[in-house]
Amino acid sequence: MNEFIEKFKDALDIKDEFDINVELEKFEEWDSMGYISIMSLLDEEYGKEVDANQLKACKTLADLYKLVSK
Amino acid sequence: MAIGELKNVAIKGISCCLPDNQVLNTDYYEKFGKDLVDKVIKMTGINTRYVAIEEQCASDLAYTAAERLIENLNWDKDTIKGLIFITQSPDYRKPATACILQYRLRLSEYCAAFDVNLGCSAFVYGIFFGSLMMSNNDINRMLVLIGDAGNRYVSPEDHSSILLHTSAGSALALEYDPEVNNSIKYSLKTDGSRFKSLYMPAGASRNAYTAKKEPYLHDDGIMRSDYHNFMNGLDIFQFSITEVPKTIKEFLKHYQLDNDMFDYLVLHQPNKLMVEKVAKKIEFPLEKTPINVEKFGNCNGSSIPLLIVDKLKTEAENSRIRLLTSGFGVGLSWGVMDLTLEHITIPDIIYSNEYYTEG
Numbered sequence: 184m185n186e187f188i189e190k191f192k193d194a195l196d197i198k199d200e201f202d203i204n205v206e207l208e209k210f211e212e213w214d215s216m217g218y219i220s221i222m223s224l225l226d227e228e229y230g231k232e233v234d235a236n237q238l239k240a241c242k243t244l245a246d247l248y249k250l251v252s253k
Numbered sequence: 254m255a256i257g258e259l260k261n262v263a264i265k266g267i268s269c270c271l272p273d274n275q276v277l278n279t280d281y282y283e284k285f286g287k288d289l290v291d292k293v294i295k296m297t298g299i300n301t302r303y304v305a306i307e308e309q310c311a312s313d314l315a316y317t318a319a320e321r322l323i324e325n326l327n328w329d330k331d332t333i334k335g336l337i338f339i340t341q342s343p344d345y346r347k348p349a350t351a352c353i354l355q356y357r358l359r360l361s362e363y364c365a366a367f368d369v370n371l372g373c374s375a376f377v378y379g380i381f382f383g384s385l386m387m388s389n390n391d392i393n394r395m396l397v398l399i400g401d402a403g404n405r406y407v408s409p410e411d412h413s414s415i416l417l418h419t420s421a422g423s424a425l426a427l428e429y430d431p432e433v434n435n436s437i438k439y440s441l442k443t444d445g446s447r448f449k450s451l452y453m454p455a456g457a458s459r460n461a462y463t464a465k466k467e468p469y470l471h472d473d474g475i476m477r478s479d480y481h482n483f484m485n486g487l488d489i490f491q492f493s494i495t496e497v498p499k500t501i502k503e504f505l506k507h508y509q510l511d512n513d514m515f516d517y518l519v520l521h522q523p524n525k526l527m528v529e530k531v532a533k534k535i536e537f538p539l540e541k542t543p544i545n546v547e548k549f550g551n552c553n554g555s556s557i558p559l560l561i562v563d564k565l566k567t568e569a570e571n572s573r574i575r576l577l578t579s580g581f582g583v584g585l586s587w588g589v590m591d592l593t594l595e596h597i598t599i600p601d602i603i604y605s606n607e608y609y610t611e612g
């Protein structure tokens with residue numbers, strides 16, 4: 184799970200520290216381009232093909248993590 | 254499945270024309286803010302683009318590309334019996350711009366000419382149509398012209414699109430040749446259910462009475478009118494990295510082809526990230542996947558011809574190269590092709606601001 188947080192930070196170029204329950208809305212990087220970076224991350228690193236609605240439905244980083252750990 | 258083989262067709266030449274008007278994306282720092290522009294540049298890889306001057310239409314660029322190609326091929330214009338213009342930026346609602354191009358190019362009256370409304374899949378469709386037209390009658394030479402002035406329809410406030418598009422025209426010369434051994438294999442697909450991912454809501458018949466000419470704030474936070482181009486970048490990205498690799502794999506499997514059999518993977522160039530993703534997902538080596546979107550931006554249907562002219566000219570002129578190529582986008586419409594180029598004519602990229610003054 185920590186690895187996932189690090190990958191998320193790298194993909195969006197975020198420096199802050201936070202845990203898995205952080206709200207995604209808090210990040211200004213969580214915008215249309217951020218979605219693309221994360222879609223790309225999930226696809227490449229976790230082999231998960233998600234669509235826009237699945238991404239936008241995620242409120243916290245934990246929700247996002249559920250998409251890859253399913 | 255729309256999958257098959259086209260026989261006895263040789264691609265004789267490819268040319269491209271861009272407006273002689275280079276724009277730097279960093280010029281938009283003041284308008285959109287440095288952070289946002291740098292982010293778009295980082296994600297798309299696009300630094301410079303070419304934007305048509307106000308008077309210049311897509312057909313002007315395609316016309317210039319065609320004239321140069323005919324000249325370099327030394328073709329007698331009376332031998333050209335077919336002209337297809339693939340565009341989403343026609344000169345007029347009617348007639349078909351291909352009719353005007355037939356006249357401007359001074360082609361014979363014995364020439365079939367029509368427009369096709371497709372965008373990023375234009376290259377594969379163009380070769381498909383052109384080849385079919387020569388398969389069963391006395392058309393032995395065809396011109397397939399492709400042109401778009403995508404930036405013309407983008408809201409000046411739309412950072413999600415305006416930093417991406419280039420206006421470009423290209424010309425492909427096709428010839429019937431019973432001596433050609435390699436067939437051109439293709440697969441074409443369509444998913445109209447997703448047409449709103451990339452479209453212009455107004456300007457034609459639908460919504461004609463309700464469309465708003467004045468820009469208004471959309472859900473994505475961007476001011477645009479109904480006559481402007483709308484793109485849901487995320488949907489298009491998802492489509493490109495899932496459906497396109499899937500179709501390419503399906504195609505290779507159907508014809509029992511292997512990545513190793515191809516010299517290059519030649520993809521439509523919407524942005525650097527998408528191109529690399531598609532290549533990675535089909536496990537095609539990146540060093541054999543040419544990319545030039547950083548220098549030219551997204552040229553719609555002319556991306557693939559421009560990539561060939563820009564990166565593969567020497568090899569395609571002097572030897573034989575086998576390409577795995579795919580165009581994908583607006584429609585949604587996409588296709589894959591197995592295409593061999595051998596000793597073809599490729600003029601250098603033309604930069605021109607010429608436009609038709611009789612229009």
